[in-house]
Amino acid sequence: MGILTLTEVRKNFGETEIIRGVSLDIEQGEKHAIIGPNGAGKSTLFHLISGLYNVTAGTITFKQEEIQDMTPYEVSRLGLARSFQVTNIFARMNVFENVRCALLWSSGYRYSFWHLLGSQGEINDRAMEVLEQIGLKNKALFPAGELAYAQQRALELGIAIAGGAELVMLDEPVAGMSHSEASNAVDLIRRVTAGKTLIMVEHDMNIVFDLADRISVLVYGEIIASDKPENIRANARVQEAYLGEVAASA
Amino acid sequence: MATVRKFSLWGGYLLVLLALPQFFDSILSISIFNQMAIAIVFALSYNMLLGQGGMLSFGHAVYFGLGGFLAVHTLILIEFETVYFSIIFIPLVGGFFGLLAAIFIGSFSTRKAGTVFAMISLGIGELIAASSLIFVSFFGGEAGVSGDRTFGPLFFGVDFAQDLQIYYLAAIWVFIATVFMYLFTRTPVGRMANAVRDNPERAEFIGYSARRVRFISFCASGLFAGIAGGLFALNYEFITEENLNAATSGRVLLMAYIGGLGYFIGPIIGAVLLTLMNSLLSNYSELWLLYLGVLFVLTVMFLPRGFAGFIMMHQVAWVSGTLRRLALPYLITGFPAFIFILASVAMIELSHTDGEAFQYLGLSLERGSSIDWLLIGGVAIAAFLGTKKSLPQLRDAWEDANTLPADEDS
Numbered sequence: 128m129g130i131l132t133l134t135e136v137r138k139n140f141g142e143t144e145i146i147r148g149v150s151l152d153i154e155q156g157e158k159h160a161i162i163g164p165n166g167a168g169k170s171t172l173f174h175l176i177s178g179l180y181n182v183t184a185g186t187i188t189f190k191q192e193e194i195q196d197m198t199p200y201e202v203s204r205l206g207l208a209r210s211f212q213v214t215n216i217f218a219r220m221n222v223f224e225n226v227r228c229a230l231l232w233s234s235g236y237r238y239s240f241w242h243l244l245g246s247q248g249e250i251n252d253r254a255m256e257v258l259e260q261i262g263l264k265n266k267a268l269f270p271a272g273e274l275a276y277a278q279q280r281a282l283e284l285g286i287a288i289a290g291g292a293e294l295v296m297l298d299e300p301v302a303g304m305s306h307s308e309a310s311n312a313v314d315l316i317r318r319v320t321a322g323k324t325l326i327m328v329e330h331d332m333n334i335v336f337d338l339a340d341r342i343s344v345l346v347y348g349e350i351i352a353s354d355k356p357e358n359i360r361a362n363a364r365v366q367e368a369y370l371g372e373v374a375a376s377a
Numbered sequence: 378m379a380t381v382r383k384f385s386l387w388g389g390y391l392l393v394l395l396a397l398p399q400f401f402d403s404i405l406s407i408s409i410f411n412q413m414a415i416a417i418v419f420a421l422s423y424n425m426l427l428g429q430g431g432m433l434s435f436g437h438a439v440y441f442g443l444g445g446f447l448a449v450h451t452l453i454l455i456e457f458e459t460v461y462f463s464i465i466f467i468p469l470v471g472g473f474f475g476l477l478a479a480i481f482i483g484s485f486s487t488r489k490a491g492t493v494f495a496m497i498s499l500g501i502g503e504l505i506a507a508s509s510l511i512f513v514s515f516f517g518g519e520a521g522v523s524g525d526r527t528f529g530p531l532f533f534g535v536d537f538a539q540d541l542q543i544y545y546l547a548a549i550w551v552f553i554a555t556v557f558m559y560l561f562t563r564t565p566v567g568r569m570a571n572a573v574r575d576n577p578e579r580a581e582f583i584g585y586s587a588r589r590v591r592f593i594s595f596c597a598s599g600l601f602a603g604i605a606g607g608l609f610a611l612n613y614e615f616i617t618e619e620n621l622n623a624a625t626s627g628r629v630l631l632m633a634y635i636g637g638l639g640y641f642i643g644p645i646i647g648a649v650l651l652t653l654m655n656s657l658l659s660n661y662s663e664l665w666l667l668y669l670g671v672l673f674v675l676t677v678m679f680l681p682r683g684f685a686g687f688i689m690m691h692q693v694a695w696v697s698g699t700l701r702r703l704a705l706p707y708l709i710t711g712f713p714a715f716i717f718i719l720a721s722v723a724m725i726e727l728s729h730t731d732g733e734a735f736q737y738l739g740l741s742l743e744r745g746s747s748i749d750w751l752l753i754g755g756v757a758i759a760a761f762l763g764t765k766k767s768l769p770q771l772r773d774a775w776e777d778a779n780t781l782p783a784d785e786d787s
Contacts, residue, residue: 177582199581209582217575219639228572232584236565238593243563246379290583 128188129154130294130324131176131207136185136195138168138175138348145171147348148185153294158325160335163345164368169328170212172345173298176326177209178202189294204232208292212299212328214279216286218272222263225271225282227254229289254289260319261285277308281315288319295320297327301334313338336360344368387556394548398541405656407540411612413652414547415605418554420632420644422601427630428638429562430594431574432487433495436502437602437629442621443478443505444471444603446516448610452524463532468550468607475603476596483595488588490577499623506622521617524610540612547608554604559641561597570594631669635676637683646684664729668722699778706774713763720757727753 131153138146145168153159161169174180176187178199187195194202217225227250234250236242244250258264261281266274271282280300288295300316301309313334316325329335335342336356343353346368352359359365397410419441426432448471454460486497509516516522527538535542561567569590573580577587610616619625628651636647651669658665680687694700723737727744735742742749 179578198586199578200584200586203582203584211579215576215579217572217579219575220571224568224571228568228580229583231565231569238566238569238585238589240561240564240566240593240597242565243560244565244568245563286579286583 128152128191129157130190131326132186132188133176134186134188136172136175136187137183138171138180139183145348146175149345149348149350151343151350151353153324153326155293156322156324158320158338158340159327160339160342161326161328161345162330162332162335162342167345168348169345170298173209173296173326173328176202177207177296203290203292206291206293207296208287208290208294209296210283210287210298210300212302214276214283216271216279216282218270220271221268222271222274222282223254223258223267226257226285226289227251229286230254230257233290257285257289261315277304277312280304280312284312284315284319288323292323294324294326297325297329299328299330301329301331309334390555391552394552395545397548398544402541404540407544409652409656410544411540411547412656413649414544414551415608415612416629416632416648416652417551417645418608419602419605419629420636420648421555421558421641422598422605423629423633424638424641424644425558425561425570425594425598425601427633428640428643429567429574430570430591430598431490432498432591432595433491434498434626435495435623435630436498436500436505436626437598438621438623438625439482439502439505440475440478440599440602441606441609441625441629442509442616442618444473444475444606445610445616445620446522446606447471447474447603448607449522449524449614449616450515452526452528452610452614453522455529456525458528461529463530464526464528464537464611465532465546467526467611468604471607471610472600472604475606476600478603479596479599483592483599487591487595490573490587490591498626502621502623502626506618509618509621516618519618521615521619523615526611526614537611543612547612550604550608554601555645558597558601562641566590566593631673635673635683637680637685637687637689639682640685640689643683643685650684662726664725667725694778697778702778703774706771710764710767710771713760713767717757717760717764720753720760723753724750724757 129152131151133149133151136146136149137144149172161172163169171180175182175195178194178197178201182195185195186193189202189205189207192205194205194207217228220228227244230250230253234253236250255264255267258267261284263274263278263281263285266278271279274282284297284300287297297316301312304312309331316327316338325338327335327338339356341354342356342359343350344359344362344365345351351368352362352365354362398407401407401410419437422440423434423437426434426437448467451460451467451470452464455462455464482501486494486501510518526543527536537543537546569580569585570593572583573585573587573590580587580590606616606620609620632647632651633644634647635650636645637643654665654669654672658668662668676683682689691700691703694703719738723742726737727735727742727749730744733744735744742753
C-alpha cells in the first residue's frame with residue numbers, strides 16, 4: 128500500500144454525482160498527475176483528499192490513517208499540503224510572514240501565545256531558506272497581495288511546501304503563466320518537491336508528461352486509466368476522451 | 378540597533394504617560410487624561426478583534442462593562458472588608474471577568490467571522506444591555522452601582538483619593554496593557570490571527586483551525602477590554618448600563634477606525650483624538666456628535682487607513698528626505714480648507730443657535746441677518762473653490778516627493 132490510498136471514493140452534490148467511485152494508490156516519492164477535461168472533478172477530488180469537502184462514500188488513507196472525515200487542519204498536520212488553483216495567499220501580510228505562518232504548526236508552536244517570534248532563531252532562518260528556494264528573498268518585506276502574478280504563484284507554492292509535508296498536492300500550478308514563467312515554475316516545482324510525493328492537476332500536457340512518473344485520467348468522475356506517461360499517450364480510450372479533444376482544440 | 382530603537386520607543390511612551398500631568402495639571406486635564414487612559418486600552422483591545430483578527434464587533438462594550446461592573450462590586454467588597462487587597466489590582470479583576478465573559482460568548486460567536494460574527498455580537502450586546510435593567514441586584518438598574526476606591530490597604534501610603542493618583546495608577550496599567558497587547562501580535566497565535574483575517578481557508582491548510590485562532594484572539598481582547606472596564610470603575614467609582622450598551626460599542630469602533638486599524642498605534646491615536654473631541658468640543662458645541670459623525674464619514678471615505686495610515690503614508694518621503702517639499706503645498710491647500718471648515722461650522726451653528734446672536738471667533742453673527750448668511754456662505758464657497766483649485770499642486774508635490782531616485786527592481 129502506498130502513502131495515499133483512495134478506495135471507492137464518491138461525492139454527490141445533491142442529486143449530482145461528481146466523483147463516481149475513484150480508487151487510486153499513490154506510492155511514496157511518486158510524481159503523479161491527474162488530467163481530464165473540464166468538469167471531470169479534478170478539483171473536487173483535491174478538495175476531498177485535503178479535507179475541504181467530506182466524502183459521500185469511500186475511504187481515503189494517508190500514511191495508514193483514515194482521513195476522509197478529517198478537517199483541513201487535521202489533514203495538514205499529518206503532512207499533506209496543497210496549493211490552490213486560484214491564488215490563495217495572505218494578501219495583507221508580507222511575503223516573509225506568509226511563509227513563516229506556514230511553518231508555525233510544523234515547528235511545534237501550535238496555538239502558543241507565550242512564545243515571541245523575534246527576527247532570529249530557527250523558524251526565521253527556515254522561512255528565509257524557503258524564500259531563497261522560491262526566489263522571493265529580495266521581496267521578503269513586500270506585501271504579498273502586491274506581488275506580480277507569477278511571484279504570487281511561487282509564494283503559493285512556498286506556503287504549501289514550507290511545513291515540510293511529505294505529500295504535496297498542486298492544483299494547476301502554472302495556470303495563467305506565460306511560457307517562460309511556466310518553465311521556470313516547472314524547474315521550481317521539481318526542486319522543491321525533490322524526495323517528496325507529488326500529486327498535481329495540470330492542463331498543460333507538456334508539463335504533465337515532463338514532470339509525472341504516472342498519470343491518471345479522470346473523466347466524468349471516474350478514473351479511466353492510470354499508467355506511465357508513455358502508456359497513457361498510447362491509450363486509445365484516453366485519446367478519445369481527452370487527448371483527442373486537446374489535439375483538436377490546439 | 379533595532380533593539381535600542383524599540384526600547385527607546387517604549388521608554389518614550391512610558392515617559393510621556395508619566396510626564397503628562399507635569400505639563401497639564403488642571404483638574405480638567407487630569408480628568409481628560411484618565412478618560413484617555415481608559416479609552417486607549419479599550420480601543421487597543423478592540424483592534425485585536427477588528428484590525429488584527431478581522432472580526433467586526435458591534436458589542437465590544439459588553440466585556441468592558443461586565444469587567445467594570447465586577448470591578449465596582451469588588452470595590453464594595455473591599456469597602457465592607459469581605460476581601461482585603463489593594464485597589465491597584467482592580468483592573469485585573471475587571472480583566473478576569475472580561476476574559477470569562479469572552480470565553481463563554483466566544484465559544485459560539487467565533488465559529489464564523491464576517492456578517493455572522495457581527496450579527497451575533499450585536500445580539501449579545503443588546504441582550505446584555507437589556508438584562509442589565511432586569512438583573513437589578515448586579516447591575517443596579519438605571520442608576521448603576523457605585524463604590525468607593527479609598528478603602529482597602531494603602532499602597533505605600535497612597536489612598537487614591539485624588540484623580541491624579543488614579544492617573545498614575547492608570548498610566549502604569551495602560552503601559553502594561555499596551556506592552557502585552559503588542560507582544561501578543563508577535564506570538565504565533567497573534568500572527569495566525571492576521572493570517573486568519575486575510576484568508577481563513579488557507580490558514581486551515583497550514584494546520585490551524587480558523588475558529589480556534591479567532592477564539593483565542595477574542596478571549597485576549599475580552600481580557601483587555603475588561604482591564605479597561607476596571608480602570609473605568611477605579612476612575613469614576615460607579616458604572617451603569619450605559620457603559621455596556623451599543624453606544625459605547627459604537628464609540629470604540631469609531632476610535633479604532635478613525636485612528637487606523639492596520640497599525641498598532643492607530644487605536645491609541647483614535648482614543649486620544651476622540652477623547653479630546655468628547656471633552657473639549659462638547660464644551661463649545663452641543664453639536665459635537667454631528668462633527669464626530671462627519672469626521673468618521675470623511676475618514677472612511679478619504680483616509681481608509683485612518684490617521685495612523687495618513688502618517689505612515691509619509692514614510693517614503695521621510696526616508697528619502699523629501700518631506701520638506703510637502704510643507705508649503707500642504708499649507709497652500711490646508712489654509713483654504715481650514716477656512717472652509719470654519720465657515721461651514723459657522724453656518725451649522727448659526728442655524729442651530731437658540732438666541733438671535735451667536736458669538737463666533739470674535740464675531741457676532743445674527744441668525745436673522747441675511748447679510749451675515751451671505752457673507753459666511755460666500756466665504757465658504759470661495760474657500761471651497763480655493764481648496765479645489767489648490768489640489769493639483771498638492772498632487773504634483775506628492776508625486777515629486779514620493780518618486781524614488783532609482784527603482785529597486787529585482
